[in-house]
Amino acid sequence: MHGGKEDGEVGIQPCGDREGSDRYGIPFSRFLTPDGALSDAAPGFASDRGELAALYAGMLRTRAFDAKAVALQRTGRLGTYASSLGQEGVSVGLASAMRAEDVLIPSFREHGAQLWRGTRMEELLLYWGGDERGSDFAGPREDFPVCVPVGTQYPHAVGVAMAFTLRGEARCAVVVGGDGSTSRGDFHEALNMAGVWALPVVFLINNNQWAISVPREAQTAAATLAQKAIGAGLPGEQVDGCDVIAVRDAMERALARGRAGGGATVIECITYRLSDHTTADDATRYRDDTQVSPHWAEEPVTRLREHLVQAHGWTRQEEEELRAETHAAVEAAAQAYLDIAPQPVASIADYLFETLPPDLKAARDRVAEGGNG
Amino acid sequence: MHGGKEDGEVGIQPCGDREGSDRYGIPFSRFLTPDGALSDAAPGFASDRGELAALYAGMLRTRAFDAKAVALQRTGRLGTYASSLGQEGVSVGLASAMRAEDVLIPSFREHGAQLWRGTRMEELLLYWGGDERGSDFAGPREDFPVCVPVGTQYPHAVGVAMAFTLRGEARCAVVVGGDGSTSRGDFHEALNMAGVWALPVVFLINNNQWAISVPREAQTAAATLAQKAIGAGLPGEQVDGCDVIAVRDAMERALARGRAGGGATVIECITYRLSDHTTADDATRYRDDTQVSPHWAEEPVTRLREHLVQAHGWTRQEEEELRAETHAAVEAAAQAYLDIAPQPVASIADYLFETLPPDLKAARDRVAEGGNG
Amino acid sequence: MAEITLVEAVRAALAHALEEDPSVIILGEDVGVDGGVFRATEGLWQRFGRDRVRDTPLSEAAIAGMAVGLAAQRFRPVVEIQFQGFIHPALDQVANHAARLRNRTRGRLTCPMVLRAPYGGGVHAPEHHSESIEAIFAHIPGLRVVIPSSPGRAYGLLLSAIRDPDPVVFFEPKRLYRAQREEVALDGAGLPLDTAFTLREGRDVSVITWGAMTRECLEAAEALAGDGIEAEVVDMATLKPYDAATLLASVRRTGRCVIVHEAPRTGGFGGEIAARIAEEALDALVAPIRRVCPPDIIPPLPKLEAAYMPTAAEICAAVREVMAWG
Amino acid sequence: MAEITLVEAVRAALAHALEEDPSVIILGEDVGVDGGVFRATEGLWQRFGRDRVRDTPLSEAAIAGMAVGLAAQRFRPVVEIQFQGFIHPALDQVANHAARLRNRTRGRLTCPMVLRAPYGGGVHAPEHHSESIEAIFAHIPGLRVVIPSSPGRAYGLLLSAIRDPDPVVFFEPKRLYRAQREEVALDGAGLPLDTAFTLREGRDVSVITWGAMTRECLEAAEALAGDGIEAEVVDMATLKPYDAATLLASVRRTGRCVIVHEAPRTGGFGGEIAARIAEEALDALVAPIRRVCPPDIIPPLPKLEAAYMPTAAEICAAVREVMAWG
Numbered sequence A, B: 001m002h003g004g005k006e007d008g009e010v011g012i013q014p015c016g017d018r019e020g021s022d023r024y025g026i027p028f029s030r031f032l033t034p035d036g037a038l039s040d041a042a043p044g045f046a047s048d049r050g051e052l053a054a055l056y057a058g059m060l061r062t063r064a065f066d067a068k069a070v071a072l073q074r075t076g077r078l079g080t081y082a083s084s085l086g087q088e089g090v091s092v093g094l095a096s097a098m099r100a101e102d103v104l105i106p107s108f109r110e111h112g113a114q115l116w117r118g119t120r121m122e123e124l125l126l127y128w129g130g131d132e133r134g135s136d137f138a139g140p141r142e143d144f145p146v147c148v149p150v151g152t153q154y155p156h157a158v159g160v161a162m163a164f165t166l167r168g169e170a171r172c173a174v175v176v177g178g179d180g181s182t183s184r185g186d187f188h189e190a191l192n193m194a195g196v197w198a199l200p201v202v203f204l205i206n207n208n209q210w211a212i213s214v215p216r217e218a219q220t221a222a223a224t225l226a227q228k229a230i231g232a233g234l235p236g237e238q239v240d241g242c243d244v245i246a247v248r249d250a251m252e253r254a255l256a257r258g259r260a261g262g263g264a265t266v267i268e269c270i271t272y273r274l275s276d277h278t279t280a281d282d283a284t285r286y287r288d289d290t291q292v293s294p295h296w297a298e299e300p301v302t303r304l305r306e307h308l309v310q311a312h313g314w315t316r317q318e319e320e321e322l323r324a325e326t327h328a329a330v331e332a333a334a335q336a337y338l339d340i341a342p343q344p345v346a347s348i349a350d351y352l353f354e355t356l357p358p359d360l361k362a363a364r365d366r367v368a369e370g371g372n373g
Numbered sequence C, D: 001m002a003e004i005t006l007v008e009a010v011r012a013a014l015a016h017a018l019e020e021d022p023s024v025i026i027l028g029e030d031v032g033v034d035g036g037v038f039r040a041t042e043g044l045w046q047r048f049g050r051d052r053v054r055d056t057p058l059s060e061a062a063i064a065g066m067a068v069g070l071a072a073q074r075f076r077p078v079v080e081i082q083f084q085g086f087i088h089p090a091l092d093q094v095a096n097h098a099a100r101l102r103n104r105t106r107g108r109l110t111c112p113m114v115l116r117a118p119y120g121g122g123v124h125a126p127e128h129h130s131e132s133i134e135a136i137f138a139h140i141p142g143l144r145v146v147i148p149s150s151p152g153r154a155y156g157l158l159l160s161a162i163r164d165p166d167p168v169v170f171f172e173p174k175r176l177y178r179a180q181r182e183e184v185a186l187d188g189a190g191l192p193l194d195t196a197f198t199l200r201e202g203r204d205v206s207v208i209t210w211g212a213m214t215r216e217c218l219e220a221a222e223a224l225a226g227d228g229i230e231a232e233v234v235d236m237a238t239l240k241p242y243d244a245a246t247l248l249a250s251v252r253r254t255g256r257c258v259i260v261h262e263a264p265r266t267g268g269f270g271g272e273i274a275a276r277i278a279e280e281a282l283d284a285l286v287a288p289i290r291r292v293c294p295p296d297i298i299p300p301l302p303k304l305e306a307a308y309m310p311t312a313a314e315i316c317a318a319v320r321e322v323m324a325w326g
């Protein structure tokens, strides 16, 4: 504590001599550059061809799934859909670091993470096609379904992590939201609670620079989103979200810390929303192609492929086989989705309570007979 | 941006070599020590006897008002009341820095600030006595009434400040809340909005270490509350809230910045709640006297008096006169409050809308006749 | 006169209000360059600038709370909540502050703000995008709840809501945003708040409704007329405070009442309507009251949405049932 | 058997639940060492420790949201919101998540949580401390809304609420917290949810109520009995889903109905009760329904509170009025 007044403006002291994003001591990490070069400081798994190929396959699948979903929507066979084009590195990076027993509490744009964790493509399509059964996925049974009200997912992670802690389980809750979601009070309340109770939560911010039409800089004056951790006494860091290796590495460190009782972490993944916000949006209304196109040079899928080719002799044949497999899997899933028999109409009431109360039971039966509840 | 992984824990980089509260670059200021010594770095007004005597009188009045209010409550003539005992330096420090045309958006514990700004004691008593007319004070007509739902006052300040900005007025909104209130989402949403629009708001946190029975360290893991500013891109600083000079100085700087278009500031005033939470609370249930008593040595009123005596020859006679005047004013106000005629019963409906809709008008008339609405 | 849709009428009313009163400002997520996700504010940012039409951060609680601050400072904020399903965080500010500011301060500070939100189902929207929770707001003292059901009423009621000296929530039936075009005189004339609109006269049964369900009710009335049943269709338009005189006069004339809303049954605003009739026009009733509305379930995702939304056929059936009495 | 107050019954039920089920945990502001501002959790932190009884930061939205996470992980969080007037930020989580989790996931994840809050007026509390907004919750599909009105019912209903596999909001009439002592067998026996309790039988008129107003109704019934009017007093106890069978049977028997609540009239839950009667027992009614409740105003500060709260005298007057019919 110092007892005097500073000269000139008194406020936050810049720390160190670094400028910009890490002015308040927020580290940034990237291992894989846009042209596919890997830093020496990269974590161990990044030199394992198999690991990298798996990450690549996961991202490619995500992109193919997205494309198919958009196509289904355009042809009237899916509802409004939120593509993750350009953000596959975030989804796959985060999910690949998680263990099966961890719990994912996703936003509505983490298809890649959901798929990596074992939710099936036809299940995701079912949900986006407007069928509740899509959230009853066979895969990671304790994962949360997609969260539509922005930011409301964060407190869930606090509860899930508290459950782990109370049971003495070395598991983590991983909750994902966008740059826009960091402006919501729930985000801060959850961060603060996870902080004060040192809970095993990873708050992953997928900063794709846009909240529909609102750009990142109109969302907050904070130089980084990661520094929002500071107010909760949490560590925060930034990673290049187009570098799947950096995302996975940051996640692995945060998960290890959480499992070891070290508490929560905020990770901001800097990426870019290359697509419209959703299929209901037309991004050309509020941003120019000239703004968007430079980001194509940074996108995560090509970046990792470049590296695979350069460093691991990834062949054209491997590439083609993977693409063909992915395509076939996506097409099969789309067909499987389209073939799913409709749910019975009465299911609109069947799951409201474990046991339906009399009025609701009666309404259900009337609906089942085709009437009005 | 650095491309590699740190050794050991990666997270927030401590900045500088300071420990503890200013680890993230949050300055702390205090000019007046508990034994009444003034730092050389103190602002100009701190050497002006008249200014200091006025601040002292304001704090003394606040304390006397508090004591009277508690006494009235204990004898059944006032409702639940929240004393500001020990926190008079915050209330008077903040209000004395404001201009009349600034707008105060208080919590429920800033009687001292309200009084300084011209709300009359009998008006405050009227409010705390359970009469809405107490919030129709003749004093600062644009100030907000007391805010009971914790944290909900912060967004009001954003709107008020935006109004000033839109009209091109060099005025500031000053909003006050407690340590507990910083855990509310509204606080963060408001900070963020004030930050991104660079609005003239001062967010003053009266950190009295307690939110009812919940101590500061169970409220957040953040080392300071001021650092909650960082996530909104705002400057944050700490002051000794028992040093009215430091509070006023920090406020003056923040208000000047706001008026000059420099945007919002967060000021955390560190103080201590010497009283129960309210007259409905019994603090001995959750804290020991041994915890409380050291804080009596730091309290703001005695501290400034010590300084007045030491540095400005404040006499026993001056002290006694001031006390007598204060006592008389408080007693007169209490009597004035007790003498106020009850409001008409129909006023429970009269102010719901500018023009009462028919159903409400009819209900109002029934109530006026002594019936049920 | 222009042939416009409901969403165009909203936009025209907003433009008129911005034009006529410098204290009117528009705030919300994506209301600026994007013109709102439903285009209700399209072109306004370009025309009136950022000081009058401003994108906010994604912070529903603070959006509502900031509007209270602006209103206390004599601005007339018109804030948009992007979908009614996301309005909950704003409720604290609406119920605990906006609706109380005048009363709490005995008129010293007032709160002339409008909170707009698209509401309701029937457009195959994603999860949490089809809510119809007007009843929650209609229970808040000090608040006005207004729901337009045609381009003309959207224009006139929104203008009156903005000009009103007290807080108004204005819920726009998104299903009707583009469902119909109508000639609307864009002359800045407001329509009265707190007033029900009789959309069709009829001597046999009173069909009481609001919002998107007016269409189903009018369709049902048309069909019933073919069978010689003359249904009166009343659009409540303002749910709080509501026009009991028109409601009760209609029921007194017809002796029968069917209430239609798309919100789930229990605790829906239909209860209030029925209660008022049971209190003040019971003697005129020749048949039980019927509510046509979904059961107490969560608005389903699109695939089963049709089973949720009340239809003209169901309204006809309810009317026929009450016609069988007395 | 112990002679206990309502708040002691709440505490006893919480203690029993903590004892019988390790998945039960209590969370909220000041629920720990302080034992809650009304002492509902007194001694529980000392007895069960911080892992079972935990003070939270001052974050109503996250308190509710965290409970959803805990419940999805098979805990049974019982969270306290300190006063109902501060529950609004929790509504988003309650309506958009807690009440939907089972339905959204087709039963994969469930939400066995209880959200307790003291509610209502009549205790000269500060501003925002006297709210009675049960109707807002009773409109949310997937939620149970339970309100006890005696020590015995508080004990039994709270136990059942905690054991229930679905989310329950449990509103405790703070005016009754210490108003009455009653012998309660602290044997862990729950009382049925979704069930109304007939507190007093009577053939002449059905007085339908819940929460703190049960006392005024019983007092009124007593007074009326002196004049030979036999009022049946029904405590709805669970407002959602409610016990229509008991309600309708009573009204069918008496032919008259007075509904009493302390929430403001418009959109209050009395509307639902009246509507149900007008739909299903209209033929039995010999008099209009009457709602005894405050007008659409904000709960006044203590000085004028008495003019707001319904009284036994007003209930008597309403009963006499409906007795004059038919």
Ligand SMILES: Cc1ncc(C[n+]2csc(CCOP(=O)(O)OP(=O)(O)O)c2C)c(N)n1
Pocket: A107, A109, A148, A149, A150, A151, A177, A178, A179, A180, A181, A182, A208, A210, A211, A212, A273, A277, C029, C058, C060, C082, C083, C086
């Ligand atoms: C509470 C809430 N407000 C508004 C919306 C409408 N909405 C859906 S997504 C979105 C933007 C979200 O931005 P961000 O958090 O950055 O996520 P992104 O869409 O970029 O993945 C908005 C405003 C919503 N779903 N929930």
Ligand SMILES: Cc1ncc(C[n+]2csc(CCOP(=O)(O)OP(=O)(O)O)c2C)c(N)n1
Pocket: B109, B148, B149, B150, B151, B177, B178, B179, B180, B181, B182, B208, B210, B211, B212, B273, B277, D029, D058, D060, D082, D083, D086
């Ligand atoms: C939203 C809300 N939750 C709970 C309460 C009950 N309550 C009143 S004051 C208080 C503690 C506030 O602590 P703090 O913000 O530190 O202010 P202080 O009382 O210390 O001045 C609580 C929990 C409230 N008034 N509003």
Ligand SMILES: [Mg+2]
Pocket: A178, A179, A180, A206, A207, A208, A209, A210, A211, A212
């Ligand atoms: Mg985004």
Ligand SMILES: [Mg+2]
Pocket: B178, B179, B180, B206, B207, B208, B209, B210, B211, B212
């Ligand atoms: Mg405090």
